[in-house]
Amino acid sequence: MLRALELARRAWGATHPNPMVGAVITEEGRAVAEGWHEAAGGPHAEVAALRALGRRPAPSAVLHVTLEPCCTHGRTPPCVEAILASGIRTVVVGARDPNPAHAGKGLDLLRKAGVAVVEGVLEEACRDLNFIFNHWIVRRRPLLALKVAATLDGLLVPSAGAPRELTGPQARADVHRWRRLFPAVAVSADTLLADNPRLTARDDGPERCPIRFVLDRRFRSAGRSGLYLFSDHHRDRTVVVGLASEVRPADAAWYEAEGVRTWALPGDSDGFIAAWSERCASEGVTGVMIEGGPGLSSALLDDHAVDMLFAYVAPKLGGDPSHGPWFGSQPPILNAVRVEQLGDDVLFRGVIGR
Numbered sequence: 582m583l584r585a586l587e588l589a590r591r592a593w594g595a596t597h598p599n600p601m602v603g604a605v606i607t608e609e610g611r612a613v614a615e616g617w618h619e620a621a622g623g624p625h626a627e628v629a630a631l632r633a634l635g636r637r638p639a640p641s642a643v644l645h646v647t648l649e650p651c652c653t654h655g656r657t658p659p660c661v662e663a664i665l666a667s668g669i670r671t672v673v674v675g676a677r678d679p680n681p682a683h684a685g686k687g688l689d690l691l692r693k694a695g696v697a698v699v700e701g702v703l704e705e706a707c708r709d710l711n712f713i714f715n716h717w718i719v720r721r722r723p724l725l726a727l728k729v730a731a732t733l734d735g736l737l738v739p740s741a742g743a744p745r746e747l748t749g750p751q752a753r754a755d756v757h758r759w760r761r762l763f764p765a766v767a768v769s770a771d772t773l774l775a776d777n778p779r780l781t782a783r784d785d786g787p788e789r790c791p792i793r794f795v796l797d798r799r800f801r802s803a804g805r806s807g808l809y810l811f812s813d814h815h816r817d818r819t820v821v822v823g824l825a826s827e828v829r830p831a832d833a834a835w836y837e838a839e840g841v842r843t844w845a846l847p848g849d850s851d852g853f854i855a856a857w858s859e860r861c862a863s864e865g866v867t868g869v870m871i872e873g874g875p876g877l878s879s880a881l882l883d884d885h886a887v888d889m890l891f892a893y894v895a896p897k898l899g900g901d902p903s904h905g906p907w908f909g910s911q912p913p914i915l916n917a918v919r920v921e922q923l924g925d926d927v928l929f930r931g932v933i934g935r
């Protein structure tokens with residue numbers, strides 16, 4: 582299963598809206614074939630492994646797969662059918678598929694057909710791998726994750742004259758790894774104007790550009806042609822999100838002329854994030870990492886608008902306190918927390934409790 586997880590991760594960020602899945606076929610305890618789901622529309626991991634085997638599995642063959650095999654016709658036929666047709670008699674599964682159309686039904690079908698099914702092997706790791714998919718497939722709205730980099734005393738903005746980056750190279754590389762996973766990232770207009778970020782993943786491998794949202798209710802960033810998001814060769818991946826009632830047509834026309842997309846959302850300021858999330862859902866955007874400054878982070882947490890928190894904490898004290906706290910007036914509770922040391926910094930990643 583560890584190997585199957587490794588295989589699944591080869592498609593990091595490439596399978597949306599589908600999950601990442603890996604599979605290994607063993608015979609007499611030896612791996613004889615492996616496969617993974619490379620992209621939506623392509624073969625599922627189980628089928629890829631069976632194809633890689635290229636022959637009928639031995640009677641002792643065991644299929645290990647990180648996610649419950651599907652049992653419905655999507656863009657590809659159900660994996661349960663492929664497994665039964667192959668003659669494999671033992672299937673070891675990491676996590677159940679939370680998709681209400683599956684959710685244990687695939688395992689029931691296998692068992693009813695006489696296949697031995699072992700569940701829950703490395704279950705937590707298998708489930709965590711697909712936290713974006715797991716959220717999307719049940720709620721049908723994007724997983725919104727807030728990411729901050731903070732000092733020990735909870736400040737997000739360095740003091741004037743201090744180095745711009747709060748965290749070290751390993752934590753920054755980790756952010757790029759998540760940008761490679763998430764279908765989209767977002768910043769406020771203030772952070773865009775202060776930092777001129779590129780918001781691409783530039784860790785290992787070719788540069789990847791997620792959809793880059795600028796949350797800018799009044800299109801205050803219009804006219805700023807020098808910014809990467811409005812001028813680099815990924816600018817058609819930038820979407821400036823405003824409120825229809827607050828933006829000027831001339832500003833919308835400016836973005837369009839630059840090759841940047843805009844969404845002018847219905848409703849008022851209070852409903853802005855909900856309207857944005859709804860539009861994301863209708864466009865099939867399954868998850869967004871919001872790189873929030875103190876103002877936006879506080880507002881999102883106070884509005885209970887985010888589902889997950891990624892907090893990178895640097896062993897530093899002090900910063901610019903003029904922006905106020907980033908965690909709002911009702912600091913959130915974090916559940917299912919994962920802690921990771923990245924050089925001198927620590928990442929706390931958790932689900933925000935309601």
Ligand SMILES: NC(=O)c1ccc[n+]([C@@H]2O[C@H](COP(=O)([O-])OP(=O)(O)OC[C@H]3O[C@@H](n4cnc5c(N)ncnc54)[C@H](OP(=O)(O)O)[C@@H]3O)[C@@H](O)[C@H]2O)c1
Pocket residue numbers: 728729730731736737738747768769770771772775776796797798799801853854872873874875876877878880881884904
């Ligand atoms: N350490 C970190 O992790 C980190 C991350 C990002 C930025 N930063 C730093 O933070 C500083 C900027 O911080 P900031 O507090 O001035 O700005 P910010 O938090 O990035 O954004 C504040 C803006 O967000 C918008 N906003 C507030 N509530 C909102 C809501 N409910 N829905 C949608 N939009 C909302 C408002 O703009 P509108 O009213 O115009 O819509 C507001 O002016 C920069 O120095 C930047 O370098 C640090």
